[in-house]
Amino acid sequence: MLREENKMTSKTKKLSIGSLGPLLALAILVVVVSILNPNFLTPNNLLNLLRQVSINALIAFGMSFVIITGGIDLSVGSTLALTGALTAGLIANGINPALAMLIGMIAGAILGMINGLLITKGNMAPFIATLATMTIYRGATLVYTDGNPITGIGDSFLFQFVGRGYLFGIPFPIVVMLVAFILLYILLHKTAFGKKTFAVGGNIKAAQIAGVKSDKVQTLIYTISGLMASISGIVLTSRLNSAQPTAGQAFEMDAIAAVVLGGTSLSGGKGRLVGTLIGALIIGTINNGLNLLGVSSFYQQIVKGLVIIVAVLLDRKKK
């Protein structure tokens, strides 16, 4: 058992030194955009950019755990919409905002746990299980909201602060992102649970023989993914001052892209949370940078795809 875990950790260490592709891609992007548009490197725009990135990064952090175990979570966009709507609905009905946000996060964790149980106890492929819950959670959102955005949640200072406030001049969503990053970084790279996550993704049979309760690990990582989606949903709901029933559509794709850009392999067993953060920054820089350059969103999509290909190719070359 110990030998297996050691092997895993040494492998990940080698990887983190070897794969500079994503960082290089980000650096090139930043240089190019800042040469083309002087507004890009202003402090205001960088804060603006990081605030935009935080929504995707929060989801992508959770998605990293899932992908490291060799799974996938397609339901995060719908989870975001449902938990955002639930939180907003509770607040609109006079529930204390702090309590409403807590309930929203618990709901997100439960929705994630359902994914985990379907996959481990129901023996379903993660792609299929989360594809199914993606449509179920979206449907539930539409039922709950009756298809209308939920408004009338703007009175609470606390709730407004989550998406629109500033802490020492830093937009609060960025603070949320950084705190989540540090906590999840420790969980993934410094704890036994993190080691087990890598072990399950590397070779689930070997991990089980070594005594890792893989079902428990997998259920927990989907729970984390659901929780992170709900936090992102709450931040977004606050930022937009309303819960949109159609919120978060295709967000799972941006999150997966951020994880893959960060050098985490879809086949599982390897990955770094720092990489995911860089991946999310790359996607955010493309969106923000191309917006500043006035590039049509049609081309933006092509560029986004191309950068994913280039960054992953750079990463492969390094190995």
Next chain:
Amino acid sequence: MKKFLLSMLAVGSLTLAGCGAATLDNGSQSSDSVNEKKPDELVVGVSISTLNNPFFVSVKDGINELADENNTKTIVSDAQNDSSKQSNDVDDLIQQDVDVLLINPVDSSAIQPAVEAANQANIPVIALDRSSDGGEVLTLVASDNVIGGEMAANYIVEQLGEKAKVVQLEGIPGASATRERGEGFDNIAKEKLEVVDSQAADFDRAKGLNVMENMLQSNADIKAVFAQNDEMALGALEALKAVGKTDVIVIGFDGNDDALKSVKAGELSGTIAQQPTEMGKLALQAAYDYFAGKEVKAKIDSPLELVLK
């Protein structure tokens, strides 16, 4: 490596914190008197809800047409029907020091914080087609969707008499156009028609086709369809054609090029035509008027008409 990156992050965020604290407090000068500018000195930020829909492409074309005539610089962004992307788009436009923002919101409630951000940066906002639930908007340029919905229902009553069986194809759930066109239609239809089904097809042609096919399974005897936009109407038309129902009245909304062609060819019965190019021009004209020191009305009606063969 990890430690290095972490410390870089820490240093980076601290630096940002310093800059942020210093720069975020100076956005509150009052602007009672307009700083007059000529059209060719203006930089106009345009945020469109989606450029995947010909209607909004025409709105954008209208803006650009008038802008080109006057040498006005425009920066156009496409929110792809995503409220959170639009909020980012508007923030990005504000970063570029545009003089005025023309915003066609994906959603009226979700756009509010972005409008407030523009207010704080002293950038006047002109709303197109849909308004903002909050913040200060200089003017809203839009057709009266409620009246449009009523026009459609009244036409069906005129053609088929009272209590005719009709179905409705609704737009994106929650969008103001969906709510208002539906409200207008209901105002008349509740009393004078029998609405046997009403389903969302998200303003999308392919979904309009699918939803119509499904509706025909359970209600084969419908006499008329009101689609809340032309794309869905054209989709519904295909579904009806496929089962040989060419006598069903199909009324669309918007008056886009495809729909007008279809009406001319005698396929689509009619469309409540907005004039999106005109709408775009009216919005930019309002911006010109504002920067010329003229008074701008709080609501500017964009023309609307029922187009029949």
